[in-house]
Amino acid sequence: MTKGRIERRLAVIMATDIVGSSRLMEADEGRTLEAIKRLHACIFCPIIDAHGGRIAKLMEDGALVAFNSAIDAVECAISLQKELAHDQKELPSDERIVLRIGINLADVVIEGDDLLGDGVNVAARLEASAEPGGICIADVVHRQLGGKCRTAFFDGGEILLKNIAKPAHVWRWKKAPVAAPSASFVPARTSIAVLPFENLCSSPDQSFFSDGITEDIIGGLARFRSLSVIAANSSFRFRGKNTPLREIGRKLGVTYLVEGSIRRSGERIRITAQLIEGASGTHLWSEHYDRDVTDIFAVQDDVRMIVSTLIGHIESADLRQVMRKPTTSLAAYEFYLRGLVHMRGYGADDNRQAREMFLAAVERDPQFALARAHLALATIALNGYANAPSPILDEALALARQAVALDEGESGCQRLLALIHVNRREFELAERHYRRAHQLNPNDTNTLVQMGGLLARRGKLQEAMEWIDEGYRLNPFPPWYSAALGNALYILGRYEDAAAALKELPNPGPFTCARLVACYAQAGNTNATETAKAQLLQICPDFSTEDFIRRGLLLERPEQLELFRQGLLKAGLPA
Incomplete structure (x- = not known):
């Protein structure tokens, strides 16, 4: 049985929401509730009534309002933003109540006092895409406006609204206190x-x-x-x-x-x-x-595993969401996420594109520490990692140090600075920063595995395997972990296990292929050795063992270098 009369009609829907209401409530719930109650009585409801709006749903931190006219709805939204800004201007910035407003025109279902339907969802998504203190309206609303209202908005282009399949053409209020997302608006974390x-x-x-x-x-x-x-x-x-x-x-x-x-x-x-x-x-x-x-x-341990697994799924979901968005609407954080996609890719152009994305993120927010740290990594990745020219390695070190200076408490910045030191063959400094990264965040599995890889290079094999095993336990699937594991297992003399790990790496390059040849040769697997050797010489016809030892290995101990040399020479590769 329905609670009231149900009807369907065309309506203009205005959705409003208070920016950062959770933060305001957490800081001072009583003060925030009193402020919202006063604003409802003194500003919100009177202005809506004056413009012929009907409040369909009023909550502590937002509202849905129906209008019969697009002009009335937009004029109401502009009045709300102006009056609210004037009312709050004397307050400290972290205590101000600021609205986002979205407006859509669509066929809606009216059930009792409530508004339902896809058109309502679109209005809510438009509100979410508006700037703090701003107004975002659908193109269909903009077309209904008279000259005066229409010129108050600029064309925001097509954007993708969350969970809405079709891109929406939007218009944004020119007098919003911050720039539109396509320019310099940085989305929240x-x-x-x-x-x-x-x-x-x-x-x-x-x-x-x-x-x-x-x-x-x-x-x-x-x-x-x-x-x-x-x-x-x-x-x-x-x-x-x-x-x-x-x-x-x-x-x-x-x-x-x-x-x-x-x-x-x-x-x-x-x-x-x-x-x-x-x-x-x-x-x-x-x-x-x-x-x-x-x-x-x-x-x-299970709690730690829950945390690490959550991070992995959140990161993957964020990356999928960003890749669905048009490039023109990306801000610093989205450029950063796109950079991560390319950084983890294995395409011929991925390193270049990763560096461009991180550079764009830093240009839009010079204080974005993680983006700057990843820019350091992409810079050496694009130039051969440890084989990059000295000026490139120096540039990367400067970027990584700047990132740590911007946010000393960010474990990711410490970890990436450590990785730059590894590629500069500064192993003691690298270990120091990896340990600092782990102190800041013991749940970061990248730190665990990279630290394990470093300790193996330094000859601390038992401790190395403990770090790598813990990383795999908390996050068992990242393919690049196999590089650190394979290297450690080879040094331990577990050649078949090392080969199995290295074969997990997608799109192996010449250095990975050379390691596989050494593994099979040391294990005495003649057929596998010949197959791997043929693959190596096909992609690197001028391969030499000495060149590989000099350029392809980041090892601190001479006996480890000799162990790889023995494997390659045993396979019959050129000295």
């Missing part, structure tokens, strides 16, 4: 909230344990400085409330949500975790972990 894990234990007083697990996961995610992590006192507000996940994601203003449960039965405990896309409520990943409750260290 990827944001995530961890909801309190549900206590499924038979005893309700065990909720302290599920809360502890939740806060451990929040703390682990917060170590990744590329993430904005909502504090527990905000996400825990939704405990016990039957609030839809999409609504929670909107209220907290996050890209992703994590939810889960803790079930304890006797001496066994099961932790279940799920990653959810905030805007759509779509489940992206789910896993459960079973442990003996008496083994608290194993439970802590």
